[in-house]
Amino acid sequence: MRVFLLAMLLTVASLANADVAYPPQSIYNLNAKLIDQSGAARSLDMHRGHPVLVTMFYGSCPLACPLLIDTLRSFERSLTSAERASVRVMLISIDPERDTTESLSALATTRHIDVSRWTLVHTDEATVRKIAAVLNIQYRRLSDGSYNHASVTSLLTPQGEIAAQSSVLGKADERLAASLRAL
Amino acid sequence: MRHTLLSALLLSALCTGEPVYAAPGKDAAAAAMPTVPSGSFESVLPPAPGVKKVTVSSYRLDRTPVTNADFARFVGKHPEWRRDRVASLFAEKDYLTHWSSATEPGAAIGRQPVVRVSWFAASAYCEARGARLPTWYEWEYAAVASGTRADARSDADWQRQILDWYSRSARGALPNVGSTPANYYGIQDLHGVVWEWVYDLSSMLVSGDNREQSDPDSLRFCGPGALTMEQKENYATLMRIAMLSSMQARYASATMGFRCATEVKP
Secondary structure, eight states: OHHHHHHHHHHHHHHHHHHSOOOTTOGGGSOOOEEETTSOEEOTTTTTTSOEEEEEEOTTOSSHHHHHHHHHHHHHHTSOHHHHHHOEEEEEESOTTTOOHHHHHHHHHHTTOOTTTEEEEEOOHHHHHHHHHHTTOOEEEOTTSOEEEOOOEEEEOTTSOEEEEEOOOSSOOHHHHHHHHHO | OHHHHHHHHHHHHHHHOOOSSOOTTTOHHHHHSOEEOOEEEEOSSOSBTTBOEEEEOOEEEOSSOOBHHHHHHHHHHOGGGSTTTSOTTTOOTTTTTTSSSSSOOOGGGTTSBOOSOOHHHHHHHHHHTTOBOOOHHHHHHHHTOOSSOSOOTTOHHHHHHHHHHHHHTTSSSOOOTTOSOOOTTSOOOSSSSOEEOOTTGGGTTSOSOGGGGGOHHHHHHSGGGGSOOOOTTOHHHHHHHHHHHTOOTTOOOTTEEOOOEEEOOO
16 A cells, blocks of 8 residues: 555656656756755746856855855846846855855844845755756865865756856856846 | 784785685675775875875765676666666766666677766766765775785886776776776775766865855866875876866766765764
């Protein structure tokens, strides 16, 4: 009986997966179990249907990551209010050890992040590796527990395809805005 | 004490010609996935400037690379990894093109290491087995062993043998797995057969030097030069790092295979 129920559940789960057919290059094809700053289970395609800016960071990062958040803010300020309302932002932690629901929640509060449009998520190491691979983000954990990582921000189409990437830090990248308007 | 024990083991291996690992047949699982005891060594990729020693926790590593037949069984159970169904996000168009069909490699290559598999596909295979790809340090740590020594890098004969393997491996059909001698841990084919994917592929390009953090562009575009590499005499290992750092996770190269690893719970 239990086996039967499990089989039923698995069938339903796989059907649900097959329901959403993303383009073959969409990063939403990656089945990643994420947890957001409120402790809710999320998936990579949580903002499907919207243009999404996605980048990877770690919460204890002293310099580059605050700058990353400021850069995303600058980018949003460069948009019209209608464009801003449609855009979603996804910040994915590369630090499965130290970034937790609590630390991400605290970061969202101290940085006054609008969690109705921005989502901070953490996950396990194997999933971090895969997300970094689909986003072409190189990173390396250093012996002191900090990370060296490329600050690459990707603009995703509503279907999860990478439309543009930028490593510009400190100011809004005009090429990203142009790509957004071309979507 | 540890050192003495190791020396004793080495000595007994040298004197009797017997390998120090459990003989195949005694324990099938251990024979298929020998245990590499924890230890430290000087990697060609120093973890940070001025830090030479890398410590590796005990792990188990596949004795041989994953074969076409092994991978066909996996594809049979996980059809989303068939070459005609896989999302191009996870594998470029060369993925498994050498197989006779989407599900069958063909009998002639069943025992050869599977190649033209992407990092994503290799990761999924290992996960389906409850394992993962080895980290670069795990791979390198096992690969510095000769038949008799855990770290044979100072052994000129062994180095020559490795370079000889590399110079031959580019020609002709791939050999079946298990065609090279077992090393100190009972692991085979780490050299001279195929390149192998590692778990931390996305770290291969990035320097362990924090001071370079200010310029991510230089990290993206410097290629293997962005790494601080040491021990220039270990060409074979450096070649492997250069190869890995040029690979994207969706590439399916005709010379890239893989094997799986698991942690050993203390």
